[in-house]
Amino acid sequence: MLATPTIESPEEAARRAKESTLLSPRFYTTDYAAMNAIDVSSIRAEWDAMLAEYEGDNNHDHFQRTPEFTQEVAERFSQVSPELRQEFLDFLVSSVTSEFSGCVLYNEIQKNVENPDVKALMRYMARDESRHAGFINQALRDFGLGIDLGGLKRTKAYTYFKPKYIFYATYLSEKIGYARYITIYRQLERHPDKRFHPIFRWFERWCNDEFRHGESFALILRAHPHLITGANLLWVRFFLLAVYATMYVRDHMRPLLHEAMGLESTDYDYRVFQITNEISKQVFPISLDIDHPAFRAGMERLVHVKTKVDAAKARGGLVGRLQQAAWAAAGAATFARMYLIPVRRHALPAQVRMAPAW
Numbered sequence: 001m002l003a004t005p006t007i008e009s010p011e012e013a014a015r016r017a018k019e020s021t022l023l024s025p026r027f028y029t030t031d032y033a034a035m036n037a038i039d040v041s042s043i044r045a046e047w048d049a050m051l052a053e054y055e056g057d058n059n060h061d062h063f064q065r066t067p068e069f070t071q072e073v074a075e076r077f078s079q080v081s082p083e084l085r086q087e088f089l090d091f092l093v094s095s096v097t098s099e100f101s102g103c104v105l106y107n108e109i110q111k112n113v114e115n116p117d118v119k120a121l122m123r124y125m126a127r128d129e130s131r132h133a134g135f136i137n138q139a140l141r142d143f144g145l146g147i148d149l150g151g152l153k154r155t156k157a158y159t160y161f162k163p164k165y166i167f168y169a170t171y172l173s174e175k176i177g178y179a180r181y182i183t184i185y186r187q188l189e190r191h192p193d194k195r196f197h198p199i200f201r202w203f204e205r206w207c208n209d210e211f212r213h214g215e216s217f218a219l220i221l222r223a224h225p226h227l228i229t230g231a232n233l234l235w236v237r238f239f240l241l242a243v244y245a246t247m248y249v250r251d252h253m254r255p256l257l258h259e260a261m262g263l264e265s266t267d268y269d270y271r272v273f274q275i276t277n278e279i280s281k282q283v284f285p286i287s288l289d290i291d292h293p294a295f296r297a298g299m300e301r302l303v304h305v306k307t308k309v310d311a312a313k314a315r316g317g318l319v320g321r322l323q324q325a326a327w328a329a330a331g332a333a334t335f336a337r338m339y340l341i342p343v344r345r346h347a348l349p350a351q352v353r354m355a356p357a358w
Contacts, residue, residue: 006086007086007089007090007093007145008145009144009145010144010145010146010147010148013089013093013140013145013146013147014147014148014151014152016090016093016094017093017096017097017147017152017156018152018155018156018157020156020157020159022246023246023249023250023253023306024094024097025094025097025098025101026101026157026158026159027101027104027105027153027156027157027158027159028101028105028158028159028160028161028166029105029108029158029159029160029161030105030109030160030161030162030163030166031162031163032108032109032112032113034162034163035109035112035113035115035118035163036112036113036114036115036118037115038115038117038118038163038220038223038224039223039224040117040219040220040223041223042223043219043222043223043352046219046351046352046353047117047219047223049353050212050215050216050219050353051117051120051121051124053212054120054121054124054125054212055124058205059128059131059205059206059208059209062131062202062205062206063131063132063134063135063202063206065135065138068198069198070142072197072198073139073142073197073198076195076196076197076198077196077197079196080196080260081256083256084196084256084257084260087254087255087256087257088196088197088257089140089143089145090254091254091257092136092139092140093140093145093147094250095136096133096136096137096140096147096149097147097152098173098177099129099132099133099136100129100130100133100149100152100153102125102126102129102170102173102213103126103129103130103132103133104153105166105170106122106123106125106126106129107122107123107126109122110122110123110126121216125213125216128209128213132206132209133149135199135202136199137149139197139199164227164232164235165235165239167217167220167221167227168221168235168236168239169239169242169243170213170217171214171217171218171221171280171283172214172239172240172243172276172280173243174210174211174213174214174217175210175211175214175276175279175280176243176244176247176272176276177207177210178207178208178210178211178214178275178279178356179271179272179275179276179279179358180207180247180272181203181204181206181207181210182203182204182207182275182356182358183263183268183271183272183275183358184200184203184261184263185200185203185204185207186358187261187262187263188200188261191261191262194260194261194262195261196260196261200261207356208356211356214279215352215353215354218282218283218352218353219352219353221283222283222348222352228283228284228285228348229285233285233286236284236286237286237288237339237343238339240280240284240286240287240288241288241335241338241339242335244273244276244288244290244299245299245302245335245338247269247272248269248299248302248303249299249302249303249306251265251268251269252265252266252303252306253306269299270290273288273290274290275358277290279354281346281348281349282348282349282352282353282354283348283352285345285346285347285348286343286344286345286346287343287344287346288341288343288344289341289342289343289344292341292342294337294338294341295338295341298334298335298337298338298341299338301334302331302334302335305327305328305330305331305334306331308323308327308330309324309327309328309331311323312324312327
């Protein structure tokens with residue numbers, strides 16, 4: 001079986017960032033006229049309080065490298081194995097692509113709308129995501145692997161999403177991003193000897209940006225209740241499962257990354273799912289039953305399918321393509337069975353916003 005190319009050059013890092021697969025971060029475009037029509041008058045007080053927090057910009061000084069940063073990279077990261085190095089570099093490339101994806105989307109929305117509420121929000125979020133992407137990209141430059149983000153914006157394929165899909169997917173991406181980062185931060189806070197790279201020191205205040213971004217989309221969704229009722233709950237259910245499944249499969253392709261931090265990928269993922277389920281109760285009246293035996297078996301099956309698809313892709317030729325198609329169908333069938341697992345239902349709280357208390 002052919003090995004996945006290692007990330008040892010800026011060209012390979014750029015190629016990895018440009019990939020458009022089920023597991024890779026995507027760039028999005030949407031219906032700007034529909035975005036312009038968003039009405040937040042029903043949650044005006046909470047909306048204005050949130051915009052005031054963005055204006056206060058409590059993280060304006062956070063994404064600055066300290067003099068010790070480079071020294072810590074040289075001293076601690078030089079001790080990691082070649083395999084862990086590759087998993088970490090893949091994590092950085094995926095992360096910078098994801099953060100920059102948000103920056104591009106939010107910036108394009110704010111340029112194409114006149115609605116002052118939406119325009120202000122998108123400008124603030126684009127600012128935050130630009131900082132995040134730049135900070136990660138600087139970490140890649142330490143290895144001579146910095147990505148030309150302007151070139152990535154011009155050359156990466158874009159996916160069109162209706163605004164409601166943007167709301168569901170981005171809300172969940174921001175909230176699960178918070179849950180991921182805070183879980184890693186708390187683990188390394190307890191075990192600083194396992195912090196093999198200094199970027200993890202920034203995760204606590206960083207993930208509070210992610211949390212606030214999710215709050216913004218929570219307010220938009222609650223201001224448009226038809227998006228979280230009736231037939232639209234089928235879409236909510238779909239995006240919940242898609243985001244969880246993508247994370248689970250991707251994380252199980254990087255087992256050494258979690259092991260180095262004293263985490264086990266499955267335990268880590270279910271902790272993140274648990275946090276995200278609790279957070280998303282603020283806006284979704286349903287949550288996935290992550291403890292259902294069929295849910296857990298389905299996640300393991302999706303990991304197995306991914307390894308088989310990769311093996312078939314490496315094999316190549318007609319047989320390899322047929323095997324890829326067969327295993328892709330098996331993955332779709334597994335996802336469909338998981339989609340039909342009964343969900344948990346609950347009432348929505350009167351107060352939409354919540355604090356990052358994990």
